[in-house]
Amino acid sequence: MHTVPQTEKPLVTQKDASSAARFTHSVWAIVWKDLAAELRSRELLSSMLVFALLVILVFNFALELDAQARATITGGVLWVTFAFAGTLGLNRSMAVEKDRGCLDGLLLAPVDRSAIYFGKAAGNLIFMLIVEAIVLPVYSVLYNVNLFIPGLLAVILLGSVGYVAVGTLLSSMAVQTRTRDVLLPILLFPLVIPVLIAAVKASTGYLQGMLYADIQPWINLLIVYDVIFIAVAFMVFDYIVEE
Amino acid sequence: MESRPRALTILDIATILLFIIAVGLVFFYAPMEAVMGQVQRVFYFHVANAWVGMLGFLVAAIAGVAFLRTSNRKWDIVGLAAIEISFVFFFIAIASGSIWARGSWGTWWTWDPRLTTSAIVELVYAAYFMLRQGIEDPDRRARFGAVYAVLSFISVPITFISIRIFRTIHPVILGIGSAGAEGSFDMTPKMLLTFMFSLLTFSFVFADLLWHRIRLGSLADQAENLKMKVLE
Numbered sequence: 460m461h462t463v464p465q466t467e468k469p470l471v472t473q474k475d476a477s478s479a480a481r482f483t484h485s486v487w488a489i490v491w492k493d494l495a496a497e498l499r500s501r502e503l504l505s506s507m508l509v510f511a512l513l514v515i516l517v518f519n520f521a522l523e524l525d526a527q528a529r530a531t532i533t534g535g536v537l538w539v540t541f542a543f544a545g546t547l548g549l550n551r552s553m554a555v556e557k558d559r560g561c562l563d564g565l566l567l568a569p570v571d572r573s574a575i576y577f578g579k580a581a582g583n584l585i586f587m588l589i590v591e592a593i594v595l596p597v598y599s600v601l602y603n604v605n606l607f608i609p610g611l612l613a614v615i616l617l618g619s620v621g622y623v624a625v626g627t628l629l630s631s632m633a634v635q636t637r638t639r640d641v642l643l644p645i646l647l648f649p650l651v652i653p654v655l656i657a658a659v660k661a662s663t664g665y666l667q668g669m670l671y672a673d674i675q676p677w678i679n680l681l682i683v684y685d686v687i688f689i690a691v692a693f694m695v696f697d698y699i700v701e702e
Numbered sequence: 703m704e705s706r707p708r709a710l711t712i713l714d715i716a717t718i719l720l721f722i723i724a725v726g727l728v729f730f731y732a733p734m735e736a737v738m739g740q741v742q743r744v745f746y747f748h749v750a751n752a753w754v755g756m757l758g759f760l761v762a763a764i765a766g767v768a769f770l771r772t773s774n775r776k777w778d779i780v781g782l783a784a785i786e787i788s789f790v791f792f793f794i795a796i797a798s799g800s801i802w803a804r805g806s807w808g809t810w811w812t813w814d815p816r817l818t819t820s821a822i823v824e825l826v827y828a829a830y831f832m833l834r835q836g837i838e839d840p841d842r843r844a845r846f847g848a849v850y851a852v853l854s855f856i857s858v859p860i861t862f863i864s865i866r867i868f869r870t871i872h873p874v875i876l877g878i879g880s881a882g883a884e885g886s887f888d889m890t891p892k893m894l895l896t897f898m899f900s901l902l903t904f905s906f907v908f909a910d911l912l913w914h915r916i917r918l919g920s921l922a923d924q925a926e927n928l929k930m931k932v933l934e
Contacts, residue, residue, distance in 0.1 A: 628853075632849065635846075636846075637836040638832070645832055653861050677867070680860070684860055695852065
């Protein structure tokens, strides 16, 4: 057994690593923490998933999703489901940090504050994508529609990115208020209306086999929204967690 | 405590005078519109109200950025004042627009881009108040309010654009038909003058109310500080 000074090696590599690599590393550490915690408790994913399936069930009776109706409103039903389940996940993921004092720990860590934002956002995005990855095949089987169109999947990814980018920012705001769980949807929905409109229209476009030229404005809008709000969130996140 | 500044009193009087003249212009100077009749007179104050609503939104966003940069409480008071005033004026704009729409479109409401966006703007304002209500710490309340004002100011134009695209791909088929029937009209010089005068008047109303509200905000702040001192 030889006793090499334990701190030497990581210190050297840390100094060598460029700041970008260190940033990615801290983002990844936060994502990994969320995934590991979720793997053990499974409370977030299971509640999001069950809720999403319940919403689809409710829609089934509320809207009478017969073959004719399905052709036009599948996109809308899917996005309302994702948006509702997404709020649940966003609320939970930030509330857990706040309740157990984990957020303070994260803030004390010697990393850039925006790394915390990107880490939490990436974690939320992964959870949302997992839920979507389960809801889509279930919906396909239940209603006998093929949802595995590459374009549709791209729209779902772009829409989820925009939704989570704003949602993570606002949920870190909402958890610090008195009315937290109630507040998030109220703050979030008026701001993500462009995402929802664009995503629903683009999804419906793909499901109805419309030409790409007709769908393109919506895709562009989604990309513009994603870029703008990721940039803004990056700029203002510091002010939200500052104590 | 400082007494009311002299300039504010002058502004008050000027605003009241302008408002009386504007009302006079709308009812007695502007000619009656041939197709829509009397209900068209709503238009002058309707647009002016919407203008104040948007102006407040802009002021709040600028105050938000200024607050985040300087952490000066003054900017928080300005932002809150602007949004409070605009919330009311925007509501009046929607209500008066609705009255006009009933007269000329035959319906109280349609899901037209402007109408939809204005409804969303009201909801954003409402969310802003609820956010502030839920926070006790004044510093945090100011920071979150500023961030939300900036975020919503960026998102609302995107919402407008998205609804615009939405409507061009899927035109609304309502009783109103083509663009000409939507109630557009050519303004005569007299109408234009009344219209511009209304805009000017309401800008004055906005400035005047904003000043009063900012004064109220800083006085409330002072009162709060005094109360804390007494408690200590």
